[in-house]
Amino acid sequence: MFKISDQPIDPAALQHQLRDPRAGACATFEGWVRNRNDGQAVEALDYEAYAPLAEKEGARILGEAREKFSVLNAICVHRIGSLQLGDLAVWVGVIAEHRGDAFGACRYIIDEAKARVPIWKKEHYADGGTVWINCATRGSAAGGTPP
Amino acid sequence: MTKTIHVQYFAILREQRGLAQEKLTTATATAAEFYDELRGRHGFTLEAGRLRVAVNDEFVPWGAPLREGDRLVFIPPVAGG
Numbered sequence: 280m281f282k283i284s285d286q287p288i289d290p291a292a293l294q295h296q297l298r299d300p301r302a303g304a305c306a307t308f309e310g311w312v313r314n315r316n317d318g319q320a321v322e323a324l325d326y327e328a329y330a331p332l333a334e335k336e337g338a339r340i341l342g343e344a345r346e347k348f349s350v351l352n353a354i355c356v357h358r359i360g361s362l363q364l365g366d367l368a369v370w371v372g373v374i375a376e377h378r379g380d381a382f383g384a385c386r387y388i389i390d391e392a393k394a395r396v397p398i399w400k401k402e403h404y405a406d407g408g409t410v411w412i413n414c415a416t417r418g419s420a421a422g423g424t425p426p
Numbered sequence: 427m428t429k430t431i432h433v434q435y436f437a438i439l440r441e442q443r444g445l446a447q448e449k450l451t452t453a454t455a456t457a458a459e460f461y462d463e464l465r466g467r468h469g470f471t472l473e474a475g476r477l478r479v480a481v482n483d484e485f486v487p488w489g490a491p492l493r494e495g496d497r498l499v500f501i502p503p504v505a506g507g
């Protein structure tokens with residue numbers, strides 16, 4: 280299951296969904312809102328998603344992880360909306376018989392999700408400026424508004 | 427032949443356009459030509475080469491033909507996680 284959520288993510292509930300007596304390993308990844316990026320003090324983040332395609336592309340990534348690794352189940356939830364420092368932005372959980380497949384699939388899912396799923400992040404800086412990450416254009420204020 | 431296209435904007439494109447969605451008529455034949463037309467009109471800073479495009483909630487190549495009533499989204503560089 281790959282889901283876009285406008286509500287806070289509950290890792291305990293998600294991990295409970297993964298419980299399976301066949302599994303000997305559960306690898307999880309949490310992405311948190313960090314207070315610095317590229318040397319600038321970050322105060323908050325806005326995430327937005329093109330949800331119908333994000334969930335389709337996310338489901339394809341989970342399918343690929345199942346083909347590449349011996350996985351019993353996998354869940355990824357990505358938060359959208361306004362987030363504060365320390366908030367949980369993305370959660371990935373994978374169960375497998377053995378840890379190698381659980382770690383490998385978890386890493387694959389978060390790496391591919393960051394690269395391919397239509398989700399965007401706007402950083403708000405302490406100096407008042409904002410930037411849409413990865414949307415910089417030469418000669419512009421990095422795809423955002425100067426302070 | 428002109429056609430009506432529903433365009434939805436996200437992130438930097440939404441801010442540069444000042445709208446989340448609109449219905450437009452265009453005589454352009456492909457998503458690539460349509461983006462060039464809109465970029466000229468609205469001053470979008472991103473070149474097409476930095477974007478992907480989706481029609482009716484699925485990725486398509488830039489050369490895909492536009493059809494009456496298509497729902498189109500230009501996808502700026504993503505940054506999840």
